[in-house]
Amino acid sequence: MARARLSRTPRDDPPAAGPGATEVDWDGLRARMRGPLLRPGDPAFDDARKLFNPLNDDHVPAAVAQCASVEDVREGVLAAANRVPLAARSGGHSYVGYSAPDGGLVLDLRRLSAVTVPSDGTATVGAGATLRDVYTGLSQAGRALPGGSCFTVGIAGVTLGGGIGVLQRKFGLTCDHLVSADVVTADGRTLTATASATPDLFWALRGGGGGNFAVVTRFTFATAPAPALTIFSLAFPAGKVTKVLTAWQPWITAAPRELWANLNISSGSTPGCRVSGCFVGPSGACNPLLNDLVARCGVSPTTRKVEDRSYFDAMRFFSGTPGRQAFVASSRVLSAPATNPGRVVDLLTGSTGVSLILDALGGAVADVGVQQTAFPHRTAFATAQIYAGATTASEAVVTRRVGKVVTGLADLGIGGGYVNYIDPALPDWAACYYGPNLARLRCVAHDYDPDRVFDFAQSLWRA
Template structure:
């Protein structure tokens, strides 16, 4: 029998939430593994959990080590996590399959992880226990009222493709093999964010399997605290979503631009770009932009790092609209004080634009899937380390110098892979939502900074460690010039005070929601939200 009625707990948390959150905490930062006992394990045979019993409950396959499909079923996007060997991967085909897996994990005490695209930077979409793979639940169905129902296992390239066929679109990320579930639950930034908001801002409803095994529907009127949490709490925290309903918008042709400058102009260009995206009279809401500084170590002796500004414009592709865009870009060039070494501006239909942003220009949707996982897929797995921060205002001159120095140091490092700092513009529709209206609290940023250190999976341990040191030293050096917050979808296993960095003022409410829906902390990983 279940404990106190979950809705009663929610009402208590809502009415007396501050008192509940304060009981016994004393300002302490909690982690689920240290402070919450596991549910009592059900008796198992001497050989371990009764996998045959679980298999009999599932419609989809249960894949175990030694099975032919296990290598592909167990891998994530980053080969760094290939050493993690799940005891089983359940390819769920329905919410009932997911519920059976949740029930099995609860009774046996096995670690549990949900996985869609498998892009977690921390490897948190795998486990040594049971992985619930939802990628078979990938149906994308445009519905009446300009909405779309999307299975939790759908990948972004398929979402964009199938919505575009219906003349619809959804703001989301660029990487084609990212899953809609992880993207949405942690926020969801992308090239249309300034115009249409985050992916989570377009969420209308969801179907969720709770830690109890119960399958619930949530929206603004049903389980409203759960609905609040799903929009920004991050994946795997309060339940396993099996289906999303989104409010879509019309798919329109888009304009793409890329400007390059010589590296000698980098300090001026980076400073001008930040003021351009942040200030009045700069980039309009329909103009999303990214400023990227990256090393190019394979370019040979004497090569310099690379500087580019590129973006997507959703304000129209007629002559008047494009004239307005060119005026915005001319203002940026004037502010930089340097002429670009090359410029590029084209218009494409919506799907073609998303394929270009995904790195799949000139290729079909089928090829824009992961090699070895989807037939015809040509997207390679990538080994990298990453971290993030938000810019609440333009970086001062000294901060820009420190960031560029780090890239130059990477350029000079023998055997190093690429080192990149990506500044993505925020603002617009993203910041018109109050920080407390959804669990996603980062509503005042002008830009996000993503630090990426790439390497080869075959590199020796010393090179990998050097790669890690460069990333951590770059993050530490730039920290005085950015905010102390970070993007939960760029989850960072080495981030100190990560709860405050990801969730800020929304953390206490998230903990209360977690207590109401997962009091025994079944859904837990190294950086999961702990119950209040």
């Protein structure tokens, strides 16, 4: 189910370039750009083309445009449109490598990464900024924005897919804080998308997924004062996952919105688990909530870590291991707590190397209507990421392991999916990712990209 190797399997191929179409004038594009245009054979090309996941190293674009200005982005769009595949790259974390199209043009936005926080508390963020860039710039100004965890993920992908993260129950999704987005459209226009000026496009950019509609070059966000936070992690002994999951579900449902927690179940002959999370407030107020979870479980954790942290240091705690990582992953969405936790645990029993990560929604996420933004999972209980490390040699085996869990969750009535964990093999992926918002999203894609300039294997043109 998870991570089919890239091929144009969903729907049909895009139409061929129209009459009179020509090959891309790479020399001309290079001459018009401020930033470098790298082609195969150039010394820096091989590093520039690679994404976060080494399993995507077999993707070889025709060129990487390291855009140094909005005009560079515009020139790249106009040069490549309907001639070769075209994709923007921010952090390069597309799970299956859509931001490095074979034989296409990569618009590398990482030079457009400035973060500015004026006195009104808004933040302007270049679309090439990573979460490390964003959290650093905001914390220096005493401000905060809810977002993802991995520091090398790009703010663009996070926002355009919705933006789940460790502060979401208190502050909502990243896209809920979007004020405006500067974009380059498929026909080379530059415009600022806002709720009043371009309501359909602005709506679609908040959860409609990266790679669709237009290339965003800069975001403006509303931010909040940076709070003091508590981070925590409780590891439980192997063999107790069913008890912990049974207790964790009503515990996090009833918890105040200041508390966010996930449950990470690790596969094995006897699966184990840990509960990690973040509390907006001091550890003295967080510890009684954690004591309640332990009491509900009836299981003492083998380790318990609870620390007061600043906003930036708390985000760094969740940032994971730096450097590129090879993995296979997919997702599901729990519309409600699992009714049979033991059967969920059974899906991980006897396997190796697979994690099922349940991230609690609720709180401020549900304050926004299902169709108020393009992100459709507002009333869901939690997202589920199915994740496993892999190598090129083990990819096929690992893919089957991940797919078995994905299918097993569906058999338990757990459907849906999160577009930022995109998976070309997820059955009925468009409905899973977009739900009741799919029809409107298709219309926005048609209106802003009628010639399918931004088409790819799971674009809205294929939905």
